[in-house]
Amino acid sequence: MGGQTLHIDIAIIGGGVAGLWALNQLRNRGYSAVLFEQEALGSYQTIGSQGMIHGGVKYALAGAWSAASEAVSAMPAIWRQCLAGTGKVDLRGCRVLSEDFFLWSGADLQSRLGSFFASKLLRGHVQKVAATDYPAALRSADFRGQVYRLADLVLDVPSLVRTLALHQQDAIFAIDWQQCDLQREGRKAALALAGCTVVPQQWLLTAGTGNEALMAQLDSRQPAMQRRPLQQVLVRHEYREPFYGHCMGGKPSPRLTVSSHQDQCGRPVWYLGGDLSTGAADEAADTVIARARQELAELLPWLDLGATEWATLRLDRAEPRQPALLRPDSAFVGKLDGVDNARAAWPTKLTLCPDLADEFERQLAAENILPRHPQDLAALAGLDRPGIARPYWDTLFG
Ligand SMILES: Cc1cc2nc3c(=O)[nH]c(=O)nc-3n(C[C@H](O)[C@H](O)[C@H](O)COP(=O)(O)OP(=O)(O)OC[C@H]3O[C@@H](n4cnc5c(N)ncnc54)[C@H](O)[C@@H]3O)c2cc1C
Helix, strand or coil: CCCEEEEEEEEEECCCHHHHHHHHHHHHCCCCEEEEECCCECCCHHHHCCCEECCCHHHHCCCCCCHHHHHHHCHHHHHHHHHCCCCCCCCCCCCEEECCEEEEECHHHHHHHHHHHCCHHHCCCEEECCHHHCCHHHCCCCCCCEEEEECCEEECHHHHHHHHHHCCHHHEEECCCCCCEEEEECCEEEEEECCEEEEEEEEEECCHHHHHHHHHHCCCCCCCEEEEEEEEEEEECCCCCCCCEEEECCCCCEEEEEEEEECCCCCEEEEEECHHHHCCCCCCHHHHHHHHHHHHHHHCCCCCCCCCEEEEEEEEEEEECCHHHCCCCCCEEEECCCCCCEEEEECCCHHHHHHHHHHHHHHHHHCCCCCCCCCCCHHHCCCCCCCECCCHHHHCCC
């Protein structure tokens, strides 16, 4: 290490939604903070997400109202405050794709879902929809099931990333790991750049799957990470009515999840997840596409999508390691083994980013890590700025 030392309160590595959210919240709280991104902001999971802000009902279907449902159920209201400009992070400028998320089932599941949703616990989280208010995709004389409206909302993720980045432009830098080094001196981590060493009170690693390599670089094995891979399906088509919904089959997880987007030329794209994608990570793309076609034909047989083009997307979901690769219940922030000034974090869901930032703040306060250093980033003036990741519906079709 050599040259100038940049003292700052918080340095974040990884500019997905988790890092960007934390950067906004911490600076709004008076901490000085900087974020380093090696590719484009929002790459991988964030830009690949469906943008649903879950209210927990999807998880409650797995059985009782669980810890996951508790943590998640508070989230839509928190995001709505931020969208209105009255929360801890200002999301005015982020586009809401839909205030409604539907859940539908075939006639065979009607009574089971009906009694489940009528339970006291779920009151306020889910509402039965009258046939006159069905989303267009389910308005057919041949549809025999039930439709529910969830408290969830759906965001346009590219505009979310742009909005989070816009407020913090001065504090976001591109990092080229060929030109710098994350080093450990005793029990402290520092970043050696040309002519400058960054030594924050605390590092926050929010690099998604990239956290693993960053931790290895610092010789730290804990907290351990797990990857849960999936293969989503994208279909570009000519049906213009947007649709956001989970179709429930015989299992507690959605059989199919549909969200609607538009490519850069305004053409509609449906992004298909749920069991269709989580069980398909290792299958050939053609096999998964064939199954997606069959699912749509079975579940929405009255629908004519017009001319279609198909693609799939393989991604890893990065999370703290759980027994038997289960999905963790809430956002995770944990101290790096052997490094006093670094924590790794995974939100587990985009929805849980507010929870991640709150948890990080709690941990800082518990160690008396308070705003101390000025926001003076002149030493980083030579670094470039990262761009914003392009949505997969603009890059995956030929
Ligand atoms: C297909 C899919 C659909 C999903 N849908 C939803 C949904 O609808 N609702 C929901 O709540 N959640 C959803 N999720 C989960 C959600 O997307 C993730 O929990 C969330 O985006 C994780 O954000 P992150 O910032 O931690 O990581 P990422 O989004 O993966 O971002 C990590 C960032 O760190 C950068 N990086 C990596 N290594 C380095 C390094 N060494 N140095 C600098 N930068 C680095 C990457 O380039 C990237 O920009 C979905 C996930 C997937 C895969």
